[in-house]
Amino acid sequence: MVSPFELAGYQIQPGERKVLQLALAQLYTQSPLTVPLEVVHGKRPGPVLLICAAIHGDELNGIEIVNQVLAKVNPARLKGTLIAVPVVNVFGFIHKSRYLPDRRDLNRCFPGSDKGSLASRVAHFFVDKVVNKSTHIIDLHTGAIHRSNLPQIRAQLDCVVTHAMALSFGAPVILDASIRDGSLRAVAESRNIPVLLYEAGEALRFDAAAIKAGTRGVLNVMRTLGMLNASSAKARMLPMIAKSSTWVRANQDGLLHLSAHLGDRVAKGQQLGTITAPLGAEPSPVLALKSGIIIGSLTMPLVNEGDAVCHIATFDAVKEAEHSVEQFVDELAITPQTF
Numbered sequence: 001m002v003s004p005f006e007l008a009g010y011q012i013q014p015g016e017r018k019v020l021q022l023a024l025a026q027l028y029t030q031s032p033l034t035v036p037l038e039v040v041h042g043k044r045p046g047p048v049l050l051i052c053a054a055i056h057g058d059e060l061n062g063i064e065i066v067n068q069v070l071a072k073v074n075p076a077r078l079k080g081t082l083i084a085v086p087v088v089n090v091f092g093f094i095h096k097s098r099y100l101p102d103r104r105d106l107n108r109c110f111p112g113s114d115k116g117s118l119a120s121r122v123a124h125f126f127v128d129k130v131v132n133k134s135t136h137i138i139d140l141h142t143g144a145i146h147r148s149n150l151p152q153i154r155a156q157l158d159c160v161v162t163h164a165m166a167l168s169f170g171a172p173v174i175l176d177a178s179i180r181d182g183s184l185r186a187v188a189e190s191r192n193i194p195v196l197l198y199e200a201g202e203a204l205r206f207d208a209a210a211i212k213a214g215t216r217g218v219l220n221v222m223r224t225l226g227m228l229n230a231s232s233a234k235a236r237m238l239p240m241i242a243k244s245s246t247w248v249r250a251n252q253d254g255l256l257h258l259s260a261h262l263g264d265r266v267a268k269g270q271q272l273g274t275i276t277a278p279l280g281a282e283p284s285p286v287l288a289l290k291s292g293i294i295i296g297s298l299t300m301p302l303v304n305e306g307d308a309v310c311h312i313a314t315f316d317a318v319k320e321a322e323h324s325v326e327q328f329v330d331e332l333a334i335t336p337q338t339f
Helices: 061-072 090-094 118-129 160-169 184-190 208-224 318-332
Strands: 005-007 010-012 016-026 032-041 044-053 079-085 136-141 147-155 173-176 195-202 240-242 244-249 254-258 271-276 284-287 292-298 308-314
Touching (some): 005 032, 016 118, 061 195, 147 160, 147 208, 195 208, 254 292, 254 308, 271 308
Parallel strands (some): 136 195, 173 240
Antiparallel strands (some): 016 032, 244 308, 254 271
């Protein structure tokens, strides 16, 4: 017999889905501010999966992924519990900003404190009320403003469960990424909660390919965790695990003309584009520092010297990685330029 699921003083019965508005804080007008979430509690026992988005308030793709996943989950067939939080950083979301009003990055403030700054209090609230109720987490992100990311998973692959989740998600590239202090990944790992971070697309933009890939990926992980019945879909190529990554930076100020795109395979020393002055002085080439696959790219052509231009992931088998990206693009019926 499955017991009711309790979260922040609410009870959700087996086979029930419930939308909650958790009181987060007050604006300086003393108007209340709430965090919306939905809990889907299955009739059969299983994991408690948290999927959350917009820890950075301008990262919109994850919001749509959360909603599309919710539309596909039937509580009568679900094993375990799904906690879906489309907007964690409500303050930033309202202002179309990555940050909180105190200019702090929420994803550097976990686990937070109930007596700290606004960012610290929001982080503490989310950990105390939501994260501590979960057994597994998928954290949905995009690139920053004017930067777009190829769909990719970032995870600490030392954990067997995390490794299995990352492989099953189905993104073409996995970065075995170290954990940053103050991040949601850091606080989850400290509590032995396996967590994936999905990166795809650009801030303040909906990206159909990134959303489709993210929705499919979350459902794949739910099947791997036994929360949903196995799919009859054909097996997909395993994603490639990057051994490292590096950013190529602008070597002068000016106008950037990129000829390489997300998902492209590049060789060390290959020209990725050029930088020119506004009056069209002799162009300066932008060269790849290493061989690999482009997984992140600047989308605005105005650059200062030192600005990050292209993010290149490196692989032991770069040709196989290229094939993985090509198959991924074919499955989604898109072109790399639409990322």
